[in-house]
Each structure stands twice: as C-alpha cells, then as structure tokens.
Amino acid sequence: MMSPPPNRSVGRASARAGLQPRKQNHPGCRLLAAPLLLILTFPLCAQIPAAPTRPSDTAPPPANWLRLEQVLESVDRNYPPLLIALQDRVIADADVTLAEGRFDLNLRAGFEGDYLGFYRNDAYRAGVDQATQFQGLTYFAGYQLGRGAYPGYEGKTQTDSLGQYTTGARLPLFRDRAIDSRRAELQKSLIGRRIADLGVDQQRLVIIQFATRRFYDWVTAGRRYRAAADVLRIAEERDSQLKEASQLGQIPAIDVTDNLRAILSRRATLVEAERLLQLTAIDLSLFYRDAAGDPILPQPAQLPPDFPAMNQLSEDRLTEDIELALRRRPEIQRFAAQREQVEVDRRLARNQMLPNIDAQLAFNRSAGDRLVQRGPSELIASLVFDLPYQRRQARGRELAAQARITQFDQRERFARDTVTAEVRDAYSALIAAYRRAEVLTQELDVTRQLEEAERVRFNLGDGNLFLVNLREQATFDTEIRQVGALNEYFRALALYEFSIAEALSSRP
Numbered sequence: 012m013m014s015p016p017p018n019r020s021v022g023r024a025s026a027r028a029g030l031q032p033r034k035q036n037h038p039g040c041r042l043l044a045a046p047l048l049l050i051l052t053f054p055l056c057a058q059i060p061a062a063p064t065r066p067s068d069t070a071p072p073p074a075n076w077l078r079l080e081q082v083l084e085s086v087d088r089n090y091p092p093l094l095i096a097l098q099d100r101v102i103a104d105a106d107v108t109l110a111e112g113r114f115d116l117n118l119r120a121g122f123e124g125d126y127l128g129f130y131r132n133d134a135y136r137a138g139v140d141q142a143t144q145f146q147g148l149t150y151f152a153g154y155q156l157g158r159g160a161y162p163g164y165e166g167k168t169q170t171d172s173l174g175q176y177t178t179g180a181r182l183p184l185f186r187d188r189a190i191d192s193r194r195a196e197l198q199k200s201l202i203g204r205r206i207a208d209l210g211v212d213q214q215r216l217v218i219i220q221f222a223t224r225r226f227y228d229w230v231t232a233g234r235r236y237r238a239a240a241d242v243l244r245i246a247e248e249r250d251s252q253l254k255e256a257s258q259l260g261q262i263p264a265i266d267v268t269d270n271l272r273a274i275l276s277r278r279a280t281l282v283e284a285e286r287l288l289q290l291t292a293i294d295l296s297l298f299y300r301d302a303a304g305d306p307i308l309p310q311p312a313q314l315p316p317d318f319p320a321m322n323q324l325s326e327d328r329l330t331e332d333i334e335l336a337l338r339r340r341p342e343i344q345r346f347a348a349q350r351e352q353v354e355v356d357r358r359l360a361r362n363q364m365l366p367n368i369d370a371q372l373a374f375n376r377s378a379g380d381r382l383v384q385r386g387p388s389e390l391i392a393s394l395v396f397d398l399p400y401q402r403r404q405a406r407g408r409e410l411a412a413q414a415r416i417t418q419f420d421q422r423e424r425f426a427r428d429t430v431t432a433e434v435r436d437a438y439s440a441l442i443a444a445y446r447r448a449e450v451l452t453q454e455l456d457v458t459r460q461l462e463e464a465e466r467v468r469f470n471l472g473d474g475n476l477f478l479v480n481l482r483e484q485a486t487f488d489t490e491i492r493q494v495g496a497l498n499e500y501f502r503a504l505a506l507y508e509f510s511i512a513e514a515l516s517s518r519p
Contacts, residue, residue: 077313079226082299085307086222087215089300096214103200103207110197114142125159132159134168138177144194147187151373152178166383173379175386179372186365195359199352206348209341212515216341219514222298223505229291231498232284233314235491239284242487243277246270246480253476266476273480280487318497323445329438332511336434337427339512346423353415360408367397430510437507444500451493458486 086093117140124133138153156174183191190198253270256262288311296306337343375389399405462482468474508514 075313076315077299077309078315079223082222082226082295083219085300086218086298089302089304090218090222090298091304093211093215093218096211099207099210100204103204106200107197107204110193110200113193113196114144116141130160130162132157132161132168134158135174142193144197146189147183147191147194149181150178151180152176166385169383171377171379171382171387173377175375175377177373177375179374179391181369181371184368184370186362186367190355190358190362192359195355198355202348202352202355206345206352209345209348212512213341213345216509216512216514218298220505220509222295223508224502225291225295225298227318227498227501227505229288229295229309230315230318231494232288232291233311234317234494234497236281236284236288236311238487238490238494239277239281242483243274243281245483246274246277250274262476269476269480273483318501321445321448321497321500324438324441329435332438333431333434335516336430336511339515340426340430341512341515343423343426343430346419346426350416350419350423353412353419357409357412357416360405360412363405363408364402367395369395371395433510434507437503437510441500441503441507444496444503448493448496448500451489451496455486455489455493458482458489462486 118138119140120137122133122135125131135156136153137155138151141150143149154174154176155168155170157169159169161169182188250267250270253262253267257264257267292309296308299307299309301307371391371393373389373391373393375386375391377383377386377388381387462479462485465474465479465482469476469479
C-alpha cells in the first residue's frame with residue numbers, strides 16, 4: 012500500500028499558536044514587531060479550542076477497510092448479471108441431455124388381431140432397440156407370439172406355442188458410419204456447452220473490470236473528500252485567530268473577509284466531494300452485495316487510507332502477455348468452438364452424400380410346441396442399399412457449411428488481431444498513467460513545500476494571506492489531479508488485466 016499523503020494540518024502549530032503582523036515598510040520595525048506580536052497573541056490563541064477531528068482525519072483500522080477482493084468475491088457469488096450468464100451453462104447442459112436422449116433405450120410393443128376374415132388370429136409383439144455411438148451400431152431384441160390360423164403368405168407371423176425370441180444388430184457400412192444426425196447433434200451440443208462456458212467467462216471478465224473501476228472510483232472520491240475536508244479545516248482553524256488579530260489591530264479586516272471567502276468556497280467544494288463520494292458508493296453497491304444478494308452501501312469508515320502501490324511493467328512482459336491473451340481470451344476460443352460446430356455440419360453433409368448400405372444380422376429362436384414349419388433356430392443376414400442419385404440437399408449443406416467455416420476463420424483471425432491491438436493499447440495507457448501519477452506525486456510534494464514556506468513567510472510578516480490561500484488552493488488542486496492520476500492508473504490496470512484475461516489465469 013502506498014503511504015497516505017501527509018496531512019497538511021501537521022506542522023502548522025506555529026500558525027495556530029499566533030499570527031505575525033503584516034510586513035512593515037521599515038526593516039527594523041518588522042524585526043521588533045514579530046517578537047512583540049508573539050508575546051501579545053500567544054495567550055489568546057492558546058485558549059482557542061482545537062478544531063473538531065473529522066472522520067477523514069483518522070483512517071479506519073485495516074480490518075474495517077473494504078478491499079477489492081471482497082467486492083470481486085461478492086460479484087462471483089451474488090451479482091445478478093453474472094448469475095444470469097451462469098444459467099447459459101444450465102441451458103447448455105440441458106441441450107446435451109436432450110442430444111443424449113436420442114440414444115435412449117427404445118421400447119416398443121403391439122397387438123394385431125383379425126376376427127372377421129376367413130383366418131382368425133392374434134399377434135403379440137414386443138421389442139427393444141439400443142442405438143450406440145460406436146460406428147452407428149444398433150442392437151435390437153424382441154419377442155413375438157402368433158396364435159390362430161394364418162394364410163401361407165403370412166406364415167412368418169405364426170409362431171410356436173411359446174412364441175419366438177429375436178436378437179441382432181444393424182451396422183451401417185458407408186453412410187452414417189463415421190457420423191450420423193444423432194451423433195452430430197450430440198457433438199454440437201457438447202461444443203455448445205463449451206461455448207456457454209466461454210460466454211460466462213467473457214461476461215465475468217467484463218463485470219470484473221467494471222467492478223474494479225467502480226471500486227477505485229469510490230477510493231478516489233474518498234481521497235477527494237479528505238483533501239477537501241483538510242483544506243477547509245485549515246481555513247476554519249485560522250478564522251478565529253484572524254478575527255482576534257484583527258480586533259487587536261494587528262492585521263487589516265480584509266484578511267478576515269478573505270479567509271471567510273476561502274471558507275465558503277471550500278465548504279462548497281466539500282459538498283461536491285461528499286456528493287461524489289455518495290454517488291460512487293451507490294455505484295459500487297451494485298457490485299458489493301450480501302449473502303442474500305442485496306446491495307451493500309459502503310460507508311466512509313470503510314475507505315482505505317490510500318491506493319495500493321503502483322507497479323511499473325517491463326517492456327519484456329508485453330510480448331509474453333500478448334501470447335497469454337491469445338490463449339486465454341474467450342472470444343477467440345469462442346470463434347474456434349463455433350467453427351468446430353460448423354465443421355460437424357460439414358462432416359454430416361458429406362456423410363449424406365455416401366450410399367446407404369446397412370448390414371443386419373438377426374438370430375431367431377422359437378419355443379414351445381412346434382406349430383410352424385421353420386426353425387426352431389434361424390440366423391438371418393440382410394444387406395440394404397439406398398442412394399439418392401442427385402444428392403443436391405447434401406451438396407447444398409456442404410457448401411453452406413464451408414462458407415460459414417470460412418467466415419469463422421476470418422472472424423477468429425480478426426479477433427486475434429484485435430486482442431493484440433487491445434493489449435498493446437492497454438499497455439501503452441498503463442505506462443503513461445504510471446508516469447503521469449509519478450510526476451504528479453512529485454509535483455504534490457513540491458507544492459506542499461511551497462505552501463509551508465509561504466505560511467512561514469506569512470507568520471514572519473513577510474507575506475500575506477492572499478498568497479497563503481493561493482498556495483493552499485494550488486496544493487489542493489494538485490492533490491486532486493494526483494488522485495485522479497492514481498485512479499487513472501488503476502483503471503488502466505483493470506483494462507490491461509481485462510485485455511490479457513488475468514482473471515482466468517488460474518485455468519489451463
């Protein structure tokens with residue numbers, strides 16, 4: 012953590028103890044008047060009560076600070092847009108289950124009876140089919156019982172007294188062997204589940220970036236509020252002393268009025284800073300939530316005393332981080348996964364252009380009293396050929412799939428170029444923000460030194476209150492710019508971590 016900026020009220024005991032007279036025209040008079048004024052005003056100023064301590068003066072203990080890690084943990088658990096995105100995973104899992112359902116065990120049963128014709132008979136049938144993902148192989152088994160009288164051309168319907176059992180398998184030799192519609196749907200749904208995970212990762216990266224920026228906006232508003240309270244307290248503490256000095260004729264009344272003007276101006280600035288602090292706290296509460304998911308409004312007492320320490324990136328890290336970003340960024344992987352889905356469609360289209368030649372082998376076994384002139388055991392092999400001659404549907408699907416694959420190739424290529432440019436830009440912005448914050452930190456130290464020097468001159472009667480107010484205002488303005496530069500650095504750091512998907516660094 013960076014050490015908090017020194018309180019500008021520290022080291023100003025000489026100003027509180029007593030004010031020296033304005034600069035005299037004669038050097039000797041100035042030398043004699045300074046000790047005399049100290050003697051006259053010290054007893055009066057020593058009885059002036061100290062200014063009340065504001066909450067901004069005392070930093071809360073570290074245990075009460077709100078940390079960025081707490082906000083991000085709350086986002087992962089309870090942020091509604093992220094919880095909405097997580098439901099895409101549930102939907103994708105449901106699609107996988109739906110596709111796997113096409114390989115469910117299929118039960119079938121039926122009854123057929125003829126009662127008005129010359130041949131009166133009953134036929135009962137039951138069976139199961141089990142499709143597999145191995146080479147399009149399908150197993151089947153069944154039972155058939157036929158009773159009554161049957162004509163010769165329906166002799167296969169009649170069975171022995173206890174019926175006939177059947178078992179066998181069908182295997183496609185060309186079409187539907189490497190892939191079929193059921194396996195294609197399952198493969199696409201599995202890829203779709205990965206795409207859903209990538210979509211959640213993308214949403215999480217964006218949300219983390221927003222939450223990080225809102226957190227540092229809140230810290231920045233807290234620093235602005237403290238700076239405004241400090242500069243106001245200085246003017247308020249000086250007011251009573253100036254009034255007493257004016258009543259004693261040691262300073263003109265216009266100095267009291269000028270200090271009152273400074274007080275009113277700084278009070279207005281403090282009101283604006285307080286409103287900004289409230290606004291940023293409200294914005295942060297959208298990301299910082301309790302276990303029930305309700306927003307928690309951060310309190311000023313939870314403000315950290317300062318920003319974390321800044322770290323400068325080396326130029327050697329840029330090349331490595333670009334490679335990391337190309338491996339991690341979800342949108343690049345998303346295009347690759349979508350291309351895989353279309354590749355499945357192309358493989359299925361090419362499959363539809365093959366001839367349909369199915370081989371089937373069935374074993375039948377009859378049981379009971381012999382009532383038919385076949386069996387009792389049979390092994391039946393069959394071969395079925397089917398081929399649409401023109402196959403224009405399959406060719407059309409293949410051409411469309413090839414065009415979509417080309418589109419995704421180009422989209423992935425452009426996404427990689429875009430990610431590379433984003434990392435370079437974020438790196439450049441981060442380096443510039445670091446340098447600017449460093450320069451403004453140095454400038455703030457110099458302006459504080461000038462402010463203290465001007466106050467010493469005023470106490471020694473060699474300056475005036477107008478210049479003191481100008482120095483204090485210059486210090487305040489520089490501190491505001493320095494705080495803004497620190498905020499810009501950490502916002503740039505959040506953008507850089509987004510560009511390299513740092514939140515996904517724990518994943519392979």
